[in-house]
Amino acid sequence: xxRHSQRVYRILIALLGDAEEAxxxxxxxxxKAFQHLGxxxxxxxxxxxxxxxxxxxxxxxxxxxxxxxxxxxxEFEAEEGFRPRQVQAWTENPEQLYSQMELRGLIERSIxxxxxxxxxxxMLRDFEQFSTEESAAAVNLGIPAFKARLLRGRLMLREAxxxxxxxxxxxxxxxxxx
Amino acid sequence: MISCSDFMAEIGNxxxxxVAHNLRAQLEQHLAHCQTCTVLVDSTRKTLKIVTDxxxxxxxxxxxxPIAERVMARIRETGE
Numbered sequence: 075x076x077r078h079s080q081r082v083y084r085i086l087i088a089l090l091g092d093a094e095e096a097x098x099x100x101x102x103x104x105x106k107a108f109q110h111l112g113x114x115x116x117x118x119x120x121x122x123x124x125x126x127x128x129x130x131x132x133x134x135x136x137x138x139x140x141x142x143x144x145x146x147x148x149e150f151e152a153e154e155g156f157r158p159r160q161v162q163a164w165t166e167n168p169e170q171l172y173s174q175m176e177l178r179g180l181i182e183r184s185i186x187x188x189x190x191x192x193x194x195x196x197m198l199r200d201f202e203q204f205s206t207e208e209s210a211a212a213v214n215l216g217i218p219a220f221k222a223r224l225l226r227g228r229l230m231l232r233e234a235x236x237x238x239x240x241x242x243x244x245x246x247x248x249x250x251x252x
Numbered sequence: 253m254i255s256c257s258d259f260m261a262e263i264g265n266x267x268x269x270x271v272a273h274n275l276r277a278q279l280e281q282h283l284a285h286c287q288t289c290t291v292l293v294d295s296t297r298k299t300l301k302i303v304t305d306x307x308x309x310x311x312x313x314x315x316x317x318p319i320a321e322r323v324m325a326r327i328r329e330t331g332e
Contacts (some may be wrong), residue, residue, distance in 0.1 A: 076316065097311070182309060228300065
């Protein structure tokens with residue numbers, strides 16, 4: 075349990091958006107995992123199987139409490155057409171601008187401001203380093219839809235972090251030309 | 253010469269290193285002349301590096317221990 079606890083926690087907090095609720099859901103997740111351990115046939119990695127249980131646990135809670143927030147693939151069309159607005163160059167080593175604790179807080183706050191459907195894909199692919207195929211399967215998306223959502227999430231996170239990491243003032247670049 | 257919109261359509265695959273050789277050459281030719289797209293690529297790459305290098309959303313062991321204890325207690329109760 076301990077070995078997988080961090081991963082499960084990150085998946086749950088990404089989906090639920092609340093640390094306390096995520097810790098609560100961890101109990102449900104591990105209980106379900108123990109109850110269904112006999113059904114794990116080894117067709118996927120154990121961590122992938124556990125992530126699926128965590129995702130389903132969180133999605134179940136979301137459906138019960140927050141019916142308006144959807145993670146459905148039908149929202150794939152909404153991923154297109156995102157235009158970044160923050161187009162100033164970043165400083166060479168942005169991590170060196172802040173202490174580790176400040177940086178951690180900045181990233182966590184920025185992630186938590188994103189809609190859940192972007193938080194989860196970022197968490198799976200960029201934080202937990204699952205492959206594209208594993209990540210897409212965990213959220214029941216086809217590869218193209220997953221990639222579109224991941225790109226949108228990455229660009230939104232970049233947009234949120236950008237004001238904190240821009241290089242000292244020069245002329246800023248113009249917006250995206252079509 | 254590809255446009256910024258064309259570049260944005262491929263930026264995800266470019267960041268993943270998942271573009272064919274010829275397309276990569278075209279994308280990099282665009283970058284050589286487009287400051288805005290260069291900034292986007294650079295800052296998105298830095299975003300990903302910061303995310304992977306910084307330990308975020310860590311659950312302290314002290315917070316996990318009571319969860320694990322409750323799980324084990326439930327399992328013992330149900331005789332799993």
